[in-house]
Amino acid sequence: MKSFSELLDAAKKQPTKRLVVVNGVDVNTLEALNEAVKLGFVKPILTGSQKRIEEKLSSLHIDSGKYEIVNEESSKGATERAVQMVHDGEADLIMKGMVSTDKFMKVLLKKENGLLPSGATLSHISVMHNLCYHKLLIFTDPAVIPYPDLKQKILMTQYLISAAHGLGIEQPKVAVIAPTEQIIISIQSCMDGATIAKMSEHGQIEGGIVDGPMALDVAINKDAAEIKGFNSTVAGDADCLLFPNIDAANVFYKTNSKLCNAEMAGIIAGAKVPAVVSSRGDSEKTKLNSIALASLLS
Structure with a gap:
C-alpha cells in the first residue's frame, strides 16, 4: 500500500x-x-x-x-x-x-x-505516510516499550511482519535500525541488529526479509545505500523499521508528524x-x- x-x-x-x-x-x-x-x-x-x-x-x-x-x-x-x-x-x-x-x-x-497470550508482550506499531517516501512505512516502538531487550526485539520484529502481512505485503522488508551498518561490539543496537538478521537468515524469524544493523538513511534511501556501498534488498526500500529504543522511535514519529505533516496510524500489538x-x-x-x-x- x-x-x-x-x-x-x-x-x-x-x-x-x-x-x-x-x-x-x-x-x-x-x-x-x-x-x-x-x-x-x-x-x-x-x-x-x-x-x-x-x-x-x-x-x-x-x-x-x-x-x-x-x-x-x-x-x-x-x-x-x-x-x-x-x-x-x-x-x-x-x-x-x-x-x-x-x-x-x-x-x-x-x-x-x-x-x-502467554509469552507475548505489548508493543506499539505505527504506520506512516510521508510524501517523501514511496509507500507506507511501518515502525515500532514509539510509545510502549522504552528499552527493549533482544528477546522483546525478536517479538517486535514478528509483530511488524504480521502487520505488514495484514496490509497485503507478502514478503515485507524489515530494517533493524542502528547508528551504523558496521557491527560494533560496544553498541548494543548494532549487535542486536546483526543477531536478528542472522536469525532471519536461518529461518528463525519467518515471513519477511530482515537485515541489520542499518542506519536510517540506508534503510529508506537508495542513494545513501549506494554511496555507502551497502548491498541489501532491504536498503532503500524498507517496509518496516525496528528502532532500538523509544527515544529514537518517538522522535522519528513526532518529527514526521509535526514537521513533515505525515499521516499516521497506530495500534497496540501483542x-x-x-x-x-x-x-x-x-x-x-x-x-x-x-x-x-x-x-x-x-
Whole structure:
C-alpha cells in the first residue's frame, strides 16, 4: 500500500468489526468513529456515562440510535467493561477514548482478563505516510516499550511482519535500525541488529526479509545505500523499521508528524485483539486511520 486512502479502501472490503470505545466522549474520537461507521467497517459500542455520551453525540449532530451505549459512570468502570466485552467475544476491537493510557494499559494487562497470550508482550506499531517516501512505512516502538531487550526485539520484529502481512505485503522488508551498518561490539543496537538478521537468515524469524544493523538513511534511501556501498534488498526500500529504543522511535514519529505533516496510524500489538491507543490530542484523521488499521489487523 502506498497511502492511507488505499488502507481505508481495504478496510471497507473487510467484514464489519465490533469496536468498543472506552469512555468515548471526546470530539476527535467520536468524529473518527462516526466516519468509520459511515464507511462501514465498524459497528460502534461506547462505554462510559450514557448521559455525557448522548449529549456529546447530540452536539456533534450524530445519531445516537446507531450506537450501542453501555453505561458506566467511572473511567475505570468503562475500561473494565470494555475489556470484559472483548474477553467475552462481544467486541472484536478496543479503542481508548477519554481515559489515561496508563489506566487503560493496566486493565488491558491484567492476567485475569485473558487478553495477553502467554509469552507475548505489548508493543506499539505505527504506520506512516510521508510524501517523501514511496509507500507506507511501518515502525515500532514509539510509545510502549522504552528499552527493549533482544528477546522483546525478536517479538517486535514478528509483530511488524504480521502487520505488514495484514496490509497485503507478502514478503515485507524489515530494517533493524542502528547508528551504523558496521557491527560494533560496544553498541548494543548494532549487535542486536546483526543477531536478528542472522536469525532471519536461518529461518528463525519467518515471513519477511530482515537485515541489520542499518542506519536510517540506508534503510529508506537508495542513494545513501549506494554511496555507502551497502548491498541489501532491504536498503532503500524498507517496509518496516525496528528502532532500538523509544527515544529514537518517538522522535522519528513526532518529527514526521509535526514537521513533515505525515499521516499516521497506530495500534497496540501483542494482545488477542488490536487496541487503538491514540493520544488524546491526536487528530480525527489519525484516529480514523488507526481504526482502519486495527480493523485490517484483527
